[in-house]
Amino acid sequence: MTGFHFPEIKNAPSRFRNALGKYRITITRACTNCGLCVEICPYGVYQVGSKRPKASCEHLCLGPSCSKNDFYCAERCPEKAIHIRLNPSFEVLGDRRWPAELLAGTWHMAETGAIPHQGLNYKTGDSGGGFDKIRFILPKENGNDKPVTDGDISTAIELNRSGDSRPKVTIPVPLYLGGMSFGSVSIVTMLSRARAAVALGTFCCTGEGGYPEELMDYDDNVITQVATGLFGVREDTIKRVRIVEFKYAQGAKPGLGGHLLGDKVTPRVAQMREAVAGSALFSPFPFHSVYSVEDHKKHVDWIKEINRKALVSVKVSTPTDVDMVAVGSYYAGAHIVQLDGSYGGTGAAPDIAKKNIAMPIEYALPKVHKFLLAEGIRDKITIIASGGIRSAYDMAKIIAMGADGVCLGTADLVALECIRCHHCESGRGCARGIATTDDELTDLMELEWGTQRIINMYSAWRAQLVNILKRLGMRSVAELVGRFDVLAHMDYIRQEEIEGELD
Amino acid sequence: MPPKYHIETSQAPNRFQKITRSGIIAWEEGCLKCARCVKKDCVYQVYEKRNLDDRQMLDSLDSVCMDCFRCVQNCPNRLIHKGLNPSYKVLGDHYWTPEIISGLWFQAESGRIPVSGAGYGGPFSGPGFDAMWTDMSEIVRPTRDGIHGREYISTTVDIGRKVMSLEFGPDGEIISPAPPLVEIPLPVIFDILPWSPPGDRIPLSLLYGARALGTFAIIRQSAINNAVREFLPNAIIYVDGNPGGLNTQLLRSARIIEIPDGEGAIALQERLRSMNPDLVVMIRMKLSPKTPEQALTLVAQGAEVLHLVADEYGLEEGKDPLFIKERLKEVHLYLVNKGIRDQITLLGGGGIAMAEHMAKLIICGADAISIDIPLLAAMECRVCRRCKEGISCPVELDDVDPVWGSLRIVNLMAAWHSQLLEILGAMGIREARRLRGEMGRAMFFEDLEREIFATMGKRG
Numbered sequence: 001m002t003g004f005h006f007p008e009i010k011n012a013p014s015r016f017r018n019a020l021g022k023y024r025i026t027i028t029r030a031c032t033n034c035g036l037c038v039e040i041c042p043y044g045v046y047q048v049g050s051k052r053p054k055a056s057c058e059h060l061c062l063g064p065s066c067s068k069n070d071f072y073c074a075e076r077c078p079e080k081a082i083h084i085r086l087n088p089s090f091e092v093l094g095d096r097r098w099p100a101e102l103l104a105g106t107w108h109m110a111e112t113g114a115i116p117h118q119g120l121n122y123k124t125g126d127s128g129g130g131f132d133k134i135r136f137i138l139p140k141e142n143g144n145d146k147p148v149t150d151g152d153i154s155t156a157i158e159l160n161r162s163g164d165s166r167p168k169v170t171i172p173v174p175l176y177l178g179g180m181s182f183g184s185v186s187i188v189t190m191l192s193r194a195r196a197a198v199a200l201g202t203f204c205c206t207g208e209g210g211y212p213e214e215l216m217d218y219d220d221n222v223i224t225q226v227a228t229g230l231f232g233v234r235e236d237t238i239k240r241v242r243i244v245e246f247k248y249a250q251g252a253k254p255g256l257g258g259h260l261l262g263d264k265v266t267p268r269v270a271q272m273r274e275a276v277a278g279s280a281l282f283s284p285f286p287f288h289s290v291y292s293v294e295d296h297k298k299h300v301d302w303i304k305e306i307n308r309k310a311l312v313s314v315k316v317s318t319p320t321d322v323d324m325v326a327v328g329s330y331y332a333g334a335h336i337v338q339l340d341g342s343y344g345g346t347g348a349a350p351d352i353a354k355k356n357i358a359m360p361i362e363y364a365l366p367k368v369h370k371f372l373l374a375e376g377i378r379d380k381i382t383i384i385a386s387g388g389i390r391s392a393y394d395m396a397k398i399i400a401m402g403a404d405g406v407c408l409g410t411a412d413l414v415a416l417e418c419i420r421c422h423h424c425e426s427g428r429g430c431a432r433g434i435a436t437t438d439d440e441l442t443d444l445m446e447l448e449w450g451t452q453r454i455i456n457m458y459s460a461w462r463a464q465l466v467n468i469l470k471r472l473g474m475r476s477v478a479e480l481v482g483r484f485d486v487l488a489h490m491d492y493i494r495q496e497e498i499e500g501e502l503d
Numbered sequence: 504m505p506p507k508y509h510i511e512t513s514q515a516p517n518r519f520q521k522i523t524r525s526g527i528i529a530w531e532e533g534c535l536k537c538a539r540c541v542k543k544d545c546v547y548q549v550y551e552k553r554n555l556d557d558r559q560m561l562d563s564l565d566s567v568c569m570d571c572f573r574c575v576q577n578c579p580n581r582l583i584h585k586g587l588n589p590s591y592k593v594l595g596d597h598y599w600t601p602e603i604i605s606g607l608w609f610q611a612e613s614g615r616i617p618v619s620g621a622g623y624g625g626p627f628s629g630p631g632f633d634a635m636w637t638d639m640s641e642i643v644r645p646t647r648d649g650i651h652g653r654e655y656i657s658t659t660v661d662i663g664r665k666v667m668s669l670e671f672g673p674d675g676e677i678i679s680p681a682p683p684l685v686e687i688p689l690p691v692i693f694d695i696l697p698w699s700p701p702g703d704r705i706p707l708s709l710l711y712g713a714r715a716l717g718t719f720a721i722i723r724q725s726a727i728n729n730a731v732r733e734f735l736p737n738a739i740i741y742v743d744g745n746p747g748g749l750n751t752q753l754l755r756s757a758r759i760i761e762i763p764d765g766e767g768a769i770a771l772q773e774r775l776r777s778m779n780p781d782l783v784v785m786i787r788m789k790l791s792p793k794t795p796e797q798a799l800t801l802v803a804q805g806a807e808v809l810h811l812v813a814d815e816y817g818l819e820e821g822k823d824p825l826f827i828k829e830r831l832k833e834v835h836l837y838l839v840n841k842g843i844r845d846q847i848t849l850l851g852g853g854g855i856a857m858a859e860h861m862a863k864l865i866i867c868g869a870d871a872i873s874i875d876i877p878l879l880a881a882m883e884c885r886v887c888r889r890c891k892e893g894i895s896c897p898v899e900l901d902d903v904d905p906v907w908g909s910l911r912i913v914n915l916m917a918a919w920h921s922q923l924l925e926i927l928g929a930m931g932i933r934e935a936r937r938l939r940g941e942m943g944r945a946m947f948f949e950d951l952e953r954e955i956f957a958t959m960g961k962r963g
């Protein structure tokens with residue numbers, strides 16, 4: 001893609017007084033406030049204080065592993081007043097899919113736009129399978145005779161591969177931001193995502209709660225969603241966008257409809273959804289008018305008729321016959337099929353569904369890619385992976401497993417300092433002001449800050465993708481699609497089969 | 504259509520302070536006495552709601568905190584921390600994990616199914632039941648409406664022998680004998696507990712709960728006394744002693760009786776049946792590699808219900824034991840191949856700890872399941888097994904009020920029932936009877952790993 005300028009990275013530190021880091025620094029009374037630590041730490045951990053320095057950015061500290069450096073403050077402090085140890089609260093953070101290190105690493109990228117320097121694992125989680133067991137096999141550095149430089153590498157993807165007369169839609173990064181409705185997240189969250197999408201030249205989906213007016217300035221970067229509840233769907237909203245998405249199902253609650261608890265249905269939400277404030281909203285499941293691929297095609301045709309320029313995306317979940325579902329979407333005329341794996345999602349869902357119903361994306365995506373290849377139609381449709389993509393590495397891995405690009409949600413929320421407490425639905429909603437419609441809590445976040453955090457994180461992701469492509473000697477992310485040979489699953493590959501290094 | 508099965512739930516508060524995953528540590532020393540302390544800003548008013556339980560001398564602070572970390576992140580002197588609760592980590596064991604146990608407590612207290620935001624946070628897969636996923640349907644098959652009320656999803660199953668064909672008399676009347684069949688509205692019966700504090704109160708809670716739910720609790724012949732007599736219509740007597748000792752009156756009124764597997768099992772079944780032709784007899788068998796063969800033989804001899812039991816961890820007997828789901832699949836498929844699966848009822852039990860295990864074991868071939876430890880956990884059991892050693896129970900279960908105990912059990916089963924509906928609804932299946940053996944509508948870890956990952960990193 002020519003002429004696109006990636007947005008500028010600007011520092012966007014934590015909204016809270018103390019950012020959460022892996023280490024905790026204490027300065028004892030022995031401190032004479034000589035100021036040496038403030039001066040020598042290259043990461044800006046300390047700030048001048050009146051009685052003693054303050055470790056106001058302890059989340060940037062390298063921890064005890066810094067002892068190999070000559071600027072190690074704990075060693076250099078003449079009074080030995082500095083103590084660095086693990087932060088006890090850090091242990092409580094996160095879960096197996098998003099361990100504390102991945103959270104802190106993602107916060108770091110959102111703050112600085114750079115990859116973490118503190119030795120945090122920002123690439124994988126600790127789930128013991130899928131992405132967390134898969135690595136890239138990268139040729140040893142300098143193995144390439146024709147080195148590729150960063151500037152030569154394209155991360156752009158084309159979303160309309162159908163060959164029809166509708167416009168081409170190219171996005172400079174292989175990602176867009178998935179549907180999170182107003183109601184499930186705050187308006188600030190929603191707009192931060194939309195504005196970040198504009199800056200990154202990509203898209204952000206409305207989710208199923210209607211099209212708030214505030215989004216209208218960003219029409220060209222909005223995907224409007226038509227879901228089973230048809231909440232807030234109007235001809236006008238379908239006409240104003242470049243991509244319309246049909247949500248058949250979603251990974252977080254496969255086979256179940258959307259569900260917004262009554263507490264979250266404020267007058268504003270109710271108005272947009274043409275519903276009654278305070279009463280819970282259920283989207284039925286599935287589309288009650290769809291019994292077959294032919295019925296499905298009628299839906300797609302309907303949208304295509306209303307908006308003759310729009311691309312149509314179909315979002316489905318990952319049942320046993322996910323390959324057949326994808327083929328069906330192709331024959332129904334979809335430009336994009338989005339496979340939403342079962343482990344992701346942001347909204348409230350029964351735990352039993354999240355854990356057990358439908359396949360993780362790591363299984364579903366290769367199944368579909370291989371099936372469409374065999375059917376000879378793989379290059380006519382764009383496959384987008386979502387539901388459980390947490391990092392730049394997950395993104396690169398799923399592309400190597402057959403996706404053209406990815407769609408994200410949870411990662412954005414983490415960039416906005418979601419702590420993954422899983423309590424988005426209790427009381428007034430997210431206590432951190434992300435997934436809430438409560439005014440006071442919404443005010444905890446500013447739009448500029450939110451926008452920048454998301455821009456920063458995805459800029460860091462893009463840089464990592466470029467680096468992986470460069471090390472593989474590839475010039476475009478399109479070359480990576482379906483390259484199972486550059487991946488290894490740690491449980492099934494033998495050491496002698498690996499030529500190169502694992503990352 | 505039978506009336507819709509609905510389980511009435513009601514909040515049944517814990518008797519003891521919950522053990523939560525993490526706690527709050529807030530130091531007083533160094534406090535700056537800020538004009539507005541961050542503790543006042545807690546969205547959940549945790550610091551205002553805290554109180555001291557004088558029975559246990561425990562602060563409730565930890566159990567109300569929702570882990571938002573705002574107080575931790577906003578106190579200028581960093582005096583507030585979160586820490587993992589050591590007593591949480593030691594709950595239960597490798598199989599009955601703290602997550603499972605606290606999940607059972609939640610359901611038993613509220614009758615609600617666990618719902619949370621922000622996706623799934625657990626491991627990718629795991630042994631046993633965690634190595635399979637269930638199917639969903641993208642387009643209309645009988646829909647999820649059943650869950651919200653418009654349509655009907657039935658969770659009823661039958662216990663007993665089924666007739667494979669009907670014979671008609673000259674006037675079109677059915678002349679083939681119809682063996683007795685007992686319907687239960689939920690595919691769950693309550694099994695004998697592997698261990699528990701002594702006394703009548705726990706069995707009474709189970710029986711009371713079984714009656715409220717319309718199902719059955721198995722109770723040993725030796726445990727029958729005047730206190731439980733009232734509940735006998737919902738009891739399955741397990742003949743673990745001398746069958747001759749069974750009171751004839753009792754035998755005549757019983758609907759289901761369980762007998763141990765072994766030499767004279769079929770003879771005993773016939774003898775009991777001759778005294779009460781309406782009786783369904785279950786044969787209790789320890790699950791082992793020999794089960795498929797034994798099951799075949801027993802069915803051929805006229806067995807009607809086999810209750811296959813694994814240990815507390817879902818493992819069968821013997822060296823290198825197989826997990827219950829694996830062996831059950833094999834038994835089911837073996838009997839299907841022999842063309843006799845539909846004649847009998849298979850119950851599976853042992854290691855069933857969550858609602859999803861019930862659905863998954865049914866998919867693997869059980870008609871219904873039996874549960875044990877979750878019933879104790881419903882009443883706040885911590886699966887510490889101190890009672891097994893004869894030590895006093897930390898939650899004083901020997902003293903439990905059977906009314907409260909049964910409420911908790913009913914709540915738990917209501918939550919399991921709703922979760923079974925979630926699974927059935929997503930699959931577009933309208934009847935728990937039709938879920939049985941539907942392995943094609945499930946996805947298994949071993950198959951998927953082989954298909955998807957095994958070829959990675961290989962050229963060509």
Ligand code: SF4
Binds near residue numbers: 420
């Ligand atoms: S409630 Fe917790 S999990 Fe949900 S968005 Fe807020 S911080 Fe994230």
Ligand code: SF4
Binds near residue numbers: 534535539581
């Ligand atoms: S915020 Fe911290 S330092 Fe200030 S009053 Fe509260 S506990 Fe004390």
Ligand code: SF4
Binds near residue numbers: 567
């Ligand atoms: S972590 Fe959040 S919920 Fe817990 S006490 Fe602090 S402010 Fe309240």
Ligand code: SF4
Binds near residue numbers: 699884887895
């Ligand atoms: S809490 Fe411990 S002692 Fe009490 S019933 Fe449970 S296992 Fe037994």
